[in-house]
Amino acid sequence: MHEREQCRRVALGLDPPSLLLKRGKVYSPFTGEFFTADVVLCGSLIAGVGDYPGQAAQTIDARGAYLLPGFIDAHVHPETSLLSPPRFAEALAVHGITTTISEPHELVNVVGRAGMDFYLQARTGLPIDLRLMVPTTVPASPFEQATGRLTGDDVADLLAREGVTGLGEAMDYMGLVGGQPSAALAQDPFRNVIDGHAPDITGRDLAAYLIAGPISDHETSDPELLLERRRLGMWILVREGSAARDLSRATPFLVQHGTERTALCTDDRNAAALAEHHHIDGVVGALVRAGVALSDALRAATLNPATLYRLHDRGSITPGLRADLLVVDDPSFPHPRLVVQAGTLVAKDGTVTVPLPATPALVSTPFHLSVARPEDLAPAAADGSHRARAIHLAPRTIVTDERIVEIRARHGRVLADPDKDVALAALLERSGQITAAGPSPNQMGHGLVSGLGLGRGAIATTIAHDAHHLLVTGIDPEDMLLAAQAVASGGGGLAVVDRGVVQTLPLPLAGLMTDLPVDVVGRRLRSLEAAVADLGVDFEEPFMVLSFVTLSVIPRLRLTLGGILDVQAQELVPLLV
Template sequence: DRIPADLMDQGSVDYMVREAIRYGIAPVTALRMATLNAAEWFGLHDRGAVAPGRRADLIVFDDLAKLMPEMVFAGGRLVAENGVALEAGFGAVPPIPATVAGSVNIRWEAVDLRVRAESDRIRVIGMIENQLVTEERILPATVRDGLIVADPARDLLKMAVIDRHRDSGAQGVGFIQGIGLRSGALAGTVAHDHHNLVVIGADDDSMLAAARAVAEMGGGLAVANSGEIVASLALPVAGLMSDRAIGDVRAGYDALIAAAAALGSPLHDPFMAMSFMALEVIPKLKLTDQGLVDVEQFKVVPLFVR
């Protein structure tokens, strides 16, 4: 799970190998961990080593300590040199297969973000900075006209997870602290590991605008404010990936982060944080399209505390 900027500025597995060496692992051992060991473990016996009969997927370094790639070969073809991808090394981008296109299927008439006040206390997902685990916070609700609403002054935002795979109409609505938006909303279809549509915001209009924008793109990420879209990035491949060049994707993602920051979020990457707030296998409290899940008890729990 690395964003385009990190991939371009730091690297991918090569970055992890450099980190391993920095922590004292011998360079050859670190390289073997990232290549042959991984290939053998997953039964990929046609790759992972420089040997006859193996795929010619190669990285050429000039220094075993720094391990900065000079040339990259894929299937024997030079695809990158001195940190620059070579267009000649890649064929034309194929059409998105029908099996992974049009992956956002939502019954919009079933989507209702309103939360009627059944109690004056609610369970809230409490984000912990730089961690995937959360807290279960029992907090007083902010009630307006019989409805529980987001309260940005308390960093109390509304969150919804909407099934986008089966057009079932399933949705969970809850509240979260830690995103930091003062106004507007974030939405996206990257949400480990079910990858449903997740939206977090300070008002329902912005939440719906962001959610609908993501659906209209066939999946992706969006920022809305006052019901209007201020930044978006389409991820049309299963709602998770782009078919555009990484530089274009980076520019779009950077614009999303800047838009979220302009709306008050202090997080380095609020979209990455949001993607894990619906992952119901990491404690303590997470939200799914089936409702709030107490991961330690492994059961759905009510929003209201009486």
């Protein structure tokens, strides 16, 4: 019998349901109310909401509890969790996430089409529905050189695949405003949902950006810019990630104007944050505590993202829709007691209750480290004193600034100056595959970083958005080389060095992910961060902050293989001024 015919019979009370949730307080995002009812399921679907006194294959007593639709993370790059897809899904399911709108452009930048194929295979059998967006900007801008590529044919083919929801964030916003869309965005812009990426764009530039097709933005938290976007009908995605934490700044706007055309997302959140903190469930709670109406906060986590991404089969507890729902004790702090995804109980009391599938095989990504001399990691300059540009970092944001610093050079190389909070930075191409089309394999970009507080040692990472080459920052070039070698020996990952390798976290899946559980990865990451703190760094999430030093589509200064990029001016600028 067809599932919907079975559900019809269950709805009429003719057949028993597969699961009965008895007398819970059901949330309706349409009316904003809670009402007491039974909810009956038939396989993967909701069959009825009302009074169902009969027997069921399984019954859950929900009296005194609240029944919510499953939460949807409206925009996330799953690789930045550092976790393989099964481990990522495991970490999210316990927080009531039943659907993610996932754009794996980190992996695609490294391995190309094979990265999308990996996630298409990996999404099967997970305790969440990992929906995919096809990356539109690989590399993120003309100033980045990525080893991975997606062709127009790849994009067209991927959009037709099961589990693909639309086109990922249009990151090269300057290109779109200037009339130079990527091949993926040059098609009919309103045929597919297109995620936006519009930091500080306003006025006529915003109008030009919207004409190109993007309908959302997760890069803005300024109340005036949020209001401008709301007035124009643009969807606002309120982001609370590990480094980019916009919730507190955006909340006053939401208190005043509500959550119409607003959804919640994490964008980039690492394993430690996933293991220690709440996810969208915690964001909902924070909004309510700040004064956002409970129904508005819940709607932003459920029906709104489903509407945005045209997922009309979910987002509410409605007969005929997917049976994605949560049992919580307090809707104003909705950490779930039980999580049902597509009719299956997938998590109970913080533990996933279904087996995880194996991680699929991923194409190999050989690590090529051509630098052999420590001095090559420092910028070249004539001996003496100079004025130079430094990429200045600040806490709780991924936006950088330009800081002009006084530096010295000796033996033809720039010296770090920890007393002035100036560290060396080098970006190394790690695949050995970028040749005639870009920098040669042994070419690297050099720069300076300030604001980090690094007093000695070095830090290395292959989490370096978006092309994910090898980023090394440090005071001593010998430590920097040792850190680079430590990362290379693990096939990619993170390393902290202080006159000897202190700690590493290998990320063998393309230098981005590991198959270890979230709690193990979280502990090791926090241990690395403690080692970084011993070097003088007083930053929350230092690796996440550093990972954005290289992202060429966020203001203001960034480090690329070609050198220092002024994002607003859209040009490479010299280190020395």
